[in-house]
Structure formats: structure tokens, C-alpha cells
Amino acid sequence: PVQVVPRSNSTRIPPVMRATAEAGNNFGTWVCPLAIPDHEEGPPTKKAKIDTTCYALILPRETWASVLVWLGGVDACRVAVVWKQWAHVLDEPWIWSSFFQSTVGSCRCLTPKKPEKHPKEYYKQMVTCESGRVVRWLPQECTADTVGHREGSPGLFLAGDLSGPGEAFVCCFGGWGFGPQDDLHMLKVSDLRTVFEGEGTGDGQNLNFKEIHVPGPRAPDVAYGQSITPLFDEWGEDGPETFVDDEIAPAGTTLVIIAGGHRAGGYRYETRSWAILAIDTEDPNRPKAKWVLPAASCKGAEVSRPTARAWHQAAYVPARFCGEAHPRGCVVAFGGNVSAQATSSVDVLDLATWQWTPGACIAGREPQPRNCGAVGLVQLSATEARIVFGPGGAGSDVPRGGLDCCTAAVLDPRKMAWVGEVSTAGPAHSSPHAPQPQRQPFLGRAACAFTVGDRLFSYGGGRMPQSHLCTISLSETVAKAAAGRGPARVLPRFMSALPRELSEQVLEGLDAPRVECRVAKCEKKDSRSQMSQPLPRSFGGAVSLVPVGLPGCLIYGGWHPHMGTFGDWWVGRCDGQTWPGEPPAGSGANSPGSEEEEEQEEEEEPETESDDEE
Numbered sequence: 001p002v003q004v005v006p007r008s009n010s011t012r013i014p015p016v017m018r019a020t021a022e023a024g025n026n027f028g029t030w031v032c033p034l035a036i037p038d039h040e041e042g043p044p045t046k047k048a049k050i051d052t053t054c055y056a057l058i059l060p061r062e063t064w065a066s067v068l069v070w071l072g073g074v075d076a077c078r079v080a081v082v083w084k085q086w087a088h089v090l091d092e093p094w095i096w097s098s099f100f101q102s103t104v105g106s107c108r109c110l111t112p113k114k115p116e117k118h119p120k121e122y123y124k125q126m127v128t129c130e131s132g133r134v135v136r137w138l139p140q141e142c143t144a145d146t147v148g149h150r151e152g153s154p155g156l157f158l159a160g161d162l163s164g165p166g167e168a169f170v171c172c173f174g175g176w177g178f179g180p181q182d183d184l185h186m187l188k189v190s191d192l193r194t195v196f197e198g199e200g201t202g203d204g205q206n207l208n209f210k211e212i213h214v215p216g217p218r219a220p221d222v223a224y225g226q227s228i229t230p231l232f233d234e235w236g237e238d239g240p241e242t243f244v245d246d247e248i249a250p251a252g253t254t255l256v257i258i259a260g261g262h263r264a265g266g267y268r269y270e271t272r273s274w275a276i277l278a279i280d281t282e283d284p285n286r287p288k289a290k291w292v293l294p295a296a297s298c299k300g301a302e303v304s305r306p307t308a309r310a311w312h313q314a315a316y317v318p319a320r321f322c323g324e325a326h327p328r329g330c331v332v333a334f335g336g337n338v339s340a341q342a343t344s345s346v347d348v349l350d351l352a353t354w355q356w357t358p359g360a361c362i363a364g365r366e367p368q369p370r371n372c373g374a375v376g377l378v379q380l381s382a383t384e385a386r387i388v389f390g391p392g393g394a395g396s397d398v399p400r401g402g403l404d405c406c407t408a409a410v411l412d413p414r415k416m417a418w419v420g421e422v423s424t425a426g427p428a429h430s431s432p433h434a435p436q437p438q439r440q441p442f443l444g445r446a447a448c449a450f451t452v453g454d455r456l457f458s459y460g461g462g463r464m465p466q467s468h469l470c471t472i473s474l475s476e477t478v479a480k481a482a483a484g485r486g487p488a489r490v491l492p493r494f495m496s497a498l499p500r501e502l503s504e505q506v507l508e509g510l511d512a513p514r515v516e517c518r519v520a521k522c523e524k525k526d527s528r529s530q531m532s533q534p535l536p537r538s539f540g541g542a543v544s545l546v547p548v549g550l551p552g553c554l555i556y557g558g559w560h561p562h563m564g565t566f567g568d569w570w571v572g573r574c575d576g577q578t579w580p581g582e583p584p585a586g587s588g589a590n591s592p593g594s595e596e597e598e599e600q601e602e603e604e605e606p607e608t609e610s611d612d613e614e
Contacts, residue, residue, distance in 0.1 A: 312333050
């Protein structure tokens with residue numbers, strides 16, 4: 001039984017209940033489950049007496065803990081604001097440990113095996129990193145001159161012992177320097193930990209990349225714009241889990257699939273070449289790498305090859321998310337340029353037989369052709385996942401041609417069927433009175449993209465590169481794609497790319513559901529720093545550092561049509577944000593200065609009334 005008390009009658013509530021009701025003063029009425037009236041039917045009369053006993057105080061602490069544990073970390077903190085007793089219950093470490101157990105994804109790696117802080121602090125760090133609303137960019141210096149300036153989307157990925165006590169590495173492969181490159185550089189993750197420790201800015205760190213010689217019987221063609229797919233499961237129960245194939249490499253080796261790309265400048269000559277890169281980090285001081293062959297090829301069998309394509313999107317799908325056709329998992333390659341034209345075809349690599357299926361038959365409505373897009377895998381349950389292929393371009397001249405595609409396509413890897421397509425940006429508005437509409441941040445082509453848990457991040461990108469860190473929710477994208485229908489037309493994101501007479505004829509809306517594209521706030525640094533964030537760029541490399549326990553990302557290189565090719569390194573660190581129950585400094589009812597602000601508002605009210613009278 002509950003008692004609904006209007007705000008005007010809150011004086012009838014006992015003191016403990018009145019404080020609880022005042023905490024919910026944003027509502028017209030307050031439902032108070034703490035006191036039970038002595039009457040069963042009908043409204044209370046004047047002679048009726050209300051039992052003022054606070055039954056919530058009678059319940060033991062363990063009972064409330066078993067109730068709050070079902071809410072989740074963020075909701076539990078919101079509830080703790082209402083009553084101090086609930087706030088004291090949430091001090092139990094085991095509650096926050098259970099919150100982590102119910103959380104899936106790479107963000108669980110932010111909790112060390114020997115925690116030094118309260119589990120709530122690690123959970124707060126996880127939510128802060130996954131939301132990515134506030135990012136502090138820290139420029140870094142690289143001591144390896146061999147890396148130099150790169151564009152062509154150099155591959156940044158993680159290798160080594162990602163979830164164990166061993167050393168993990170950040171690897172940089174390929175890209176376009178003075179022509180196509182096929183070199184490999186590796187950096188210890190321990191060299192990056194000083195950037196995330198303490199409250200310092202983290203500037204001036206020397207990233208000691210070491211070039212690793214890669215021998216082997218079958219190296220891929222020297223190319224750029226290829227797909228680089230490390231075979232590790234980001235959604236493992238105990239952290240990232242690497243794919244193991246004892247027939248081609250020993251356990252503990254990180255396998256990376258490299259396929260496709262352009263062999264010559266001018267975005268020409270796509271290649272069908274592909275290879276397996278095996279990285280051995282058993283000796284952290286002397287890591288090794290080599291090109292390996294599939295077991296079938298070693299036995300003399302012919303290994304199939306994928307479609308000749310470049311600037312495509314590829315994702316590794318673990319075995320538990322695949323159907324019976326792929327018992328050991330697969331790699332799905334989508335889109336890109338085939339014969340200098342954007343395509344929406346799909347190639348599938350079966351990791352059990354190491355055989356490609358070019359032009360695989362995918363059920364459902366085929367999405368729009370695109371190249372230079374981002375990709376992310378999101379887990380829905382223990383055996384269900386979806387692949388989200390983000391927006392990209394659609395021109396043969398990859399950085400300049402065509403229009404930017406603003407939709408994300410969702411694929412079901414178990415059924416090998418398209419789920420739907422979702423718009424990642426609001427409709428572009430055009431007016432004959434405005435020469436150029438205002439540009440809004442969005443997920444553009446060739447952005448520096450990476451995934452953190454449930455969110456897909458991208459920095460820069462677009463026909464004219466931008467300088468925003470944009471993010472979309474992968475689970476929200478999947479839900480809206482399953483509920484809605486695909487777009488009837490593609491709306492160009494850059495209206496200024498069209499002639500003015502054509503821009504007036506473009507539709508203002510899309511026949512597709514939309515997912516919110518959020519922009520992260522860049523936190524300004526001290527006055528000693530010259531730049532607070534990387535310059536606008538496309539065709540750079542990016543990697544998330546969350547799987548190795550660091551709340552941030554690493555961005556390298558890129559290209560701008562007016563500023564040329566970049567060779568700088570930036571660390572994006574997710575800093576503290578507003579946490580439920582912890583109002584930001586300078587705001588809230590208990591913060592200093594709030595009374596002064598209320599007095600100023602009261603003083604301003606008569607002025608507004610006089611203005612209205614005039």
C-alpha cells in the first residue's frame with residue numbers, strides 16, 4: 001500500500017518522510033512507500049489516524065542491498081540521493097562487484113585483478129570511458145623516425161596478453177608514406193600508462209616504437225587502404241580473448257587478417273591478396289612477427305581469395321555468435337571500392353577452413369554502397385551479436401569524390417541477413433536564403449574510428465575533414481534498425497557539395513529511423529599547451545586502449561586537403577564527468593553560490609515583467 005501525498009500537503013508527512021518527499025520536488029505528487037495508512041479503503045477522514053512508523057527503517061541492511069543490486073550502478077546512485085540509508089547500503093564493495101559481473105564488453109578490463117580503490121571508482125571510470133562525453137587530448141612524441149608521416153588509414157591494433165599478467169603492445173602496420181608501406185612497429189602499453197596516472201597533463205611522453213622485421217613464406221601485396229582485423233574477442237567473459245589455431249601458430253600468438261588494398265597511387269589497382277600476420281609476444285623485450293599460411297595451404301590445398309577491393313570494412317565474429325556454417329568463427333568484409341566503384345557486396349572468411357566466400361549471399365535488403373567506413377560488433381546476449389557498419393563515402397576518388405553516406409547498416413552474422421539501416425545524422429536543411437547550410441558534426445568517411453564497449457567513436461573524417469569526436473550507441477542502432485525500415489533515399493550530408501539549384505530539391509527528411517550522434521566535449525588544457533585537440537584529419541589510424549585497462553584511445557597520422565599529411569600522435573583520455581548523486585562543482589542546492597544565483601534570478605524577474613508591459 002502507498003500513500004500519494006500532494007506537494008501542498010507535504011506537511012502531514014513525518015520528518016523522515018518529508019525529507020524524502022522534498023528530494024523529489026520535481027514531481028507534482030510524491031508516492032511514499034515508507035508509511036502504511038491504517039485504513040484499507042476510501043480516502044482518509046479527519047478523524048482517521050495515519051501510522052507514522054517508517055517501515056523502511058525496520059528492514060535490515062542486507063534486504064535493501066539485495067534490492068538495490070538489481071538496479072545497476074547508475075540507477076542505484078540516483079536512488080541513493082533520495083535517502084541516506086540507501087547511500088550507506090551502496091558502500092558495500094560486493095554490490096559494485098556484482099555490477100561489473102552484469103556488465104559485458106571490453107570496459108570490464110578497466111578493473112584490475114588486484115583492485116587498489118573502491119569498486120565504485122572503477123565502475124565510475126568504466127561508465128565515464130564508455131560514454132566519452134569529456135575527452136582530454138594529450139600530444140605525444142615518437143622517438144622512431146621510421147614511422148614518420150602516414151595517411152592511407154594505417155592500422156593501429158592491440159596484440160599480446162590483453163587480459164593476463166603479460167605485456168600488451170600497440171601495433172602500427174602499413175599506410176601510405178612515400179608510397180604504400182608494409183612495415184610493422186610495436187609499442188609497449190606500459191609506456192602509455194604514465195599518461196593516465198595522476199592528475200598531470202601527460203604531455204611530452206616519448207613513444208618508443210620499435211620496428212619489427214616480418215619474414216614469412218607468403219606476404220601480402222604492398223598496399224594501402226586494406227582491412228586489418230585482429231582476431232580477438234572484445235566481449236569475452238574474462239576480458240579480451242584471442243583466437244587460437246595450433247596448426248598455424250602456438251597458443252598466445254595474436255593473429256591478424258590483412259586483406260585487399262590499392263597497389264598504386266591514385267586509388268588504383270585493387271588487389272585480392274591477403275595474409276595472416278602472427279605476432280609472438282612471449283618475450284616482451286623481443287617481440288616477433290611472421291607471415292603464416294593456413295593449414296590447408298601447408299598440405300598443398302589451394303586457398304581461395306577474396307574479391308579485389310579496397311577501403312572496405314571488416315569485422316571478426318567469434319564462434320558463439322555464428323551459425324553452424326562457421327563453427328570457429330568468421331571474418332566479414334563489407335563494402336569498399338571494387339573496380340573503382342563503391343559496392344555493398346560481402347565476402348566471408350571461414351576460420352575453420354580458412355576459405356573465402358566472395359560475394360556471399362546475404363538475405364534482406366542490401367544497404368547502400370560505401371567505402372572508408374567504421375565497423376563495430378555489439379553483443380546482445382550470450383549467443384547473439386550484430387555487426388554495425390558505419391557511414392562512409394561513395395566516390396571512386398576516395399577523399400574527394402561522391403557524397404558522404406550518413407547511414408549505418410546492421411548485419412546478423414548468425415543468420416547472415418541484413419537487419420536494417422539507420423540514419424546517424426538529422427536531415428540536412430536547405431534554404432534559398434542561406435548560401436550554405438550550417439555543418440553539423442557527424443560520422444564521416446575515412447574517420448579515425450574505434451569502439452569502446454557499446455559505442456562507436458570516430459574523430460575527424462568527411463569530405464572536408466572535421467575536428468569532432470562523434471559517437472553513436474551500437475545497441476540503439478541495432479534496436480532502431482530492427483524496428484524501422486531502410487531509407488528510400490540517401491540524403492547528402494554536405495549540402496555545399498551540390499550546386500545551389502540542386503540543393504533546393506533535396507528532401508529534408510529520410511525514410512529511416514535515426515540514431516543520436518553525440519559529440520564529445522574537448523576539455524581545455526593549461527595555457528602552456530599550444531593546441532587542445534588534434535587538427536582536422538581523415539585517413540588516420542586509431543585504437544581503443546580500454547581492452548588493456550587504460551580509459552582512452554590513441555590516434556596517429558592522417559591527411560587534410562590543405563594541411564597535408566600528419567605524423568603526430570595523440571592520446572585521448574576520458575576524464576571525470578558528472579556522476580549521479582555528485583553534482584558538478586558550482587551547481588546544485590548545496591553548492592556555494594547557488595543562493596546568490598537564485599537572488600540574481602529574483603532580481604531579474606521584475607525587469608522581465610517591465611519589459612513585457614512595455
